[in-house]
Amino acid sequence: MDFRHLGRSGLKISEITYGNWLTHGSQVENEAAIACVHAALDAGITTFDTADVYANTAAETVLGTALKGQRRESLEILTKVFGPIGPKQHNDTGLSRKHVTEACEGSLRRLGTDHIDLYQAHRYDYATPLEETMQAFADLVRQGKVLYVGVSEWTAEQLRDGAALAKDLGFQLISNQPQYSMLWRVIEGEVVPTSRELGISQVVWSPIAQGVLTGKYTPGGQPPEGSRATDAKGGADMIKRWMRDDVLSRxxxxKPIAADLDLSMAQLAVAWVLQNDNVATAIIGASRPEQxxxxxxxxxxxxPAEALERIDAVLGDVVERDPAKTHESSPKQREV
Known part of the structure; x- marks a missing residue:
């Protein structure tokens, strides 16, 4: 396993991060989830990403159980705050000082740790002053409950505003967690250049495009039983944008490109995002240890550059590049 620095910080994380969105506490039984975490450790992965909103807090609990007994100093545990949790009442969502502070305490308890290595604002909160949010993060850093602060799916302008406030408050904003894959490149136009300037790295999710880039879905064919496209708990909704014959055909x-490089299709997809020097790590999920x-x-x-050019030529106009898609990912008002 190789390691990269996260932003301009001294923190090193593994190039591959194990994430448990849509799996732990939901699609995958706890025993299988724990086996996947142990497989990640065996593969040299030290970085684990979750969020309190995943399976309404259950995913954090499963991850904490799976990592119990491991040397804490050898791990980087990442989690997030924003989404509605618990009974989803009026203060159970967003980035208010109240919710950030209380959510952090809950995450620490469920993860079975006294500190979070990277605490991330899961989305931008238009209903809370950014100053309030960043002050809450600064206080958690000073208390030692959070070591580093990041965000997820923020626009270039939001990153710039957040980084400036963080600097004024005496800490760094070091990461952004966006969706990024061969098919979804919306961060390349604005977010990545701004992040390079600010010393922010990308912690990218869905590098395999919800499994589409494994090639297991074929144009006109039925999705394999048990695959993401057949998951009624949320997976099918997330993947449907790619389940078009024009995308699946491309x-x-x-497959010949992956074969020429002696890589599986999944390996090609993950390796592709890691070619971007602003990407610190690619988050992978799994339902089985072999994955x-x-x-x-x-x-x-x-x-090789020649293979990258072949990939671009094959995918052509099915690639999404519109920077505005990042702005669309954040709700403009709190969900309650």
Whole structure:
């Protein structure tokens, strides 16, 4: 496993991060989830990403159980705050000082740790003054409950405003967690250049585009039983944007490129996002331990420029590049 610095900080994280969105506490039984975490540890992965909103806090609990007994200093535990949790009452969501502070305490308890390595604002909160949010993060840092602060799916302008406030308050904003893959490149136009300027790294999610880039979905074919596209608990909704014949046909054309590089399709997809020097790590998910080992093998892979050009030529106009898509990802008002 290779490691990269997160932003301009001294924190090093593994190039592959194990994440448990849509799996732990939901799609995958606890025993299988714990087996996947242990497979990640065996593969050299030290960075684990979750969020309190995943499975309404259950995912954090499962991850805490799976990591129990591991040397805490050898791990980087990442979680997030914003989404509605608990009974979803009026203060159970957003980035108010009250919710950030209380959510942090809950995450620490569920994860079974006394500090969070990277605490991330899961979305931008238009209903709370940014100054209030960043002050709450600053206080958690000073209390030692949070070591570093990041965000998720913020626009370039939001990153700039957040980084300036963080600096004034005596800490760094070091990361952004956006969706990024061969098919979804909306961060390349504005977010990545701004992040490079500010010393912020990307912690990218869905590098395999919800499984579409594995090539297991074929144009005109039925999704494999048990796959993300058949998951009625949320997975099918997330993947449906890619379940078009024009996209699936282009993805099938990537198979010779992966074969030429002696990579699986999943490894090619994960390695592709890691070619971007602003990406510190790619988050992978899994329902079986063998998936973890397959994806983790993408660490350290260098894709030749010629192969990158072939990928661009194959995918062509099915790639989404519109920077405005980042702005659309944040709700403009609190969900209650």
């Amino acid at each position: 993805v099938q054309e990537l 973890v080992h397959d994806n983790a093998a993408a660490a350290g892979v260098k894709i």
